[in-house]
Amino acid sequence: MKPVALITTKPGFEPKLKEELEKLPIKKKISWTPFRGILIAYSNNPYEFLNYIKENKDNLKFLLRLIPLELKCQTDIEEIKKNVSLLINEKKEYIKGKSFVVRCNRRGQHNFTSEELEKIIGKYILDNFKNLNLKVNLKDWDFKVNIEILQDKTYISIFNNDFNEFVIKENIERLKKLKRYNERPLNxxxxxxxxxxxxxxxxxxxxxxxxxxxxxxxxxxxxxxxxxxxxxxxxxxxxxxxxxxxxxxxxxxxxxxxxxxxxxxxxxxxxxxxxxxxxxxxxxxxxxxxxxxxxxxxxxxxxxxxxxxxxxxxxxxxxxxxxxxxxxxxxxxxxxxxxxxxxxxxxxx
Structure with a gap:
């Protein structure tokens, strides 16, 4: 199995979300992360896992967002570039001539900001894939290079309309009203x-x-x-x-x-x-x-x-x-x- 999704909940409700996910009859492993409100799912395929969660969302009362993951690497700018390149080459026939945006969600402490990394990777894509005739569009993009950083680990995906993060809005509204943990959970x-x-x-x-x-x-x-x-x-x-x-x-x-x-x-x-x-x-x-x-x-x-x-x-x-x-x-x-x-x-x- 490999990491296929970051799954978020309201801080303090991680055990409840983990319990819900572990009951689902699909081959998977749910693990803690060092960051509050974030679990990581391991399975065989991020596409299958995403679709399964969508089909069973009514059984998940504590899931807020699911972010599908395709590749994992160390949090190093050169390593991130290398893995972005692998994904683009893998999907070049589908993204040729399209517009894109780079988005980074960074947790932990690093010698760069999320915005700096977005600019670095965006420039790298434009400079190294000129044959694909790609264009940057920050608002109305065709695909998104999504980068999720958890301190020393980085997860990279390419999102489009069918393969994208999944949000359960009704859970977000419902959990706002629930009492948070009595004591801040262990970090x-x-x-x-x-x-x-x-x-x-x-x-x-x-x-x-x-x-x-x-x-x-x-x-x-x-x-x-x-x-x-x-x-x-x-x-x-x-x-x-x-x-x-x-x-x-x-x-x-x-x-x-x-x-x-x-x-x-x-x-x-x-x-x-x-x-x-x-x-x-x-x-x-x-x-x-x-x-x-x-x-x-x-x-x-x-x-x-x-x-x-x-x-x-x-x-x-x-x-x-x-x-x-x-x-x-x-x-x-x-x-x-x-x-x-x-x-x-x-x-x-």
Whole structure:
């Protein structure tokens, strides 16, 4: 089976939608994604799956939108170009001489915006398929190159009148009136820290002061605030969590004056920020000098790309080797990590 559709619901109703879909008598697998309100369906054929959902829409009370998927690749502009090219070549007899638009729905953090990617791919198509006599039309298009990005994974499709996203409008109106979740559902960030707590519970015992670098929107802080007396959340972005023992230092970590703004011995340092690996580990080490002896650091290495993980890890280790009192305790790959991530646990000696 392969990914054939992204399926959306109102955040908080993912389990109900998953239960509905799993009851359908068609060969498929329904999986969670790291993003609220989005599930992914695996089956044999996106066209068949789309038609089956249309025929059985009356049995689906929590489905809002179904976005059919044709090709999957890594979130890399060159890889996206390559896969767009494959689809256009596959369908060139049907799209020759027609107008098109490129649309990108991007979830996660990247070094480009959705609009920038749309322009890049649109230009790439015009420059590389001149023989098809294609024209851009942003409003009245004949086909749409649809790009769905979920952090490090990208899904590409070509839509037309018969093969397009499917929306159940009555569900959208009905779910507006239903009460949302009582508590915000777990995001992938929270699942990472909870997974660590389960594997290494001793690290999280008797915590007085915790410093979390790159806190926004607050997944780690939310969990850590239930284990520590005080958590300093360092991030210029807003937090979506609130507790009496959370102190939000609303600035970049490199600008924090520790003596003025914290001035406490630290029991645990955590860093899940979206920065280049070398930059991120240097920020962690900035605060490590204030960490108590025999206490831990939890640091997420976010590689530039999946294929650079080994190289980026070696660079981080070379930096750590210059700090004799900071030792690598464990390097692990959590279930909640993306393919670009490794979790490094350090211990101060």
């Amino acid at each position: 992938r960030s929270e699942r990472k820290i909870l997974e660590l707590m389960k594997i290494y519970p001793d690290i999280f015992e008797n915590l007085n002061c915790v410093v979390d670098i790159g806190s926004s929107p607050g997944g780690w802080v939310k969990v850590l605030s239930k284990k520590a007396k005080i958590v300093y959340a360092i991030d210029p972005g807003d937090l979506k969590v609130n507790a009496k023992n959370i102190v939000h230092i609303k600035k970049k970590a490199e600008y924090v004056d520790f003596k003025k703004e914290i001035d406490k011995e630290i029991d645990l340092i955590t860093n899940d920020t979206n920065l280049y690996p070398e930059e991120s580990i240097l920020l962690t080490l900035k605060f490590a000098k204030y960490l108590k002896k025999d206490k831990y650091i939890i640091h997420t290495l976010k590689a530039r790309k999946y294929r650079t993980i080994k190289e980026d890890l070696e660079k981080v280790i070379s930096i750590l080797n210059k700090h004799n009192n900071i030792k690598i305790y464990k390097i692990i790959n959590l279930k909640a990590n993306t393919k670009n991530e490794l979790t490094i646990i350090l211990k101060k000696t």
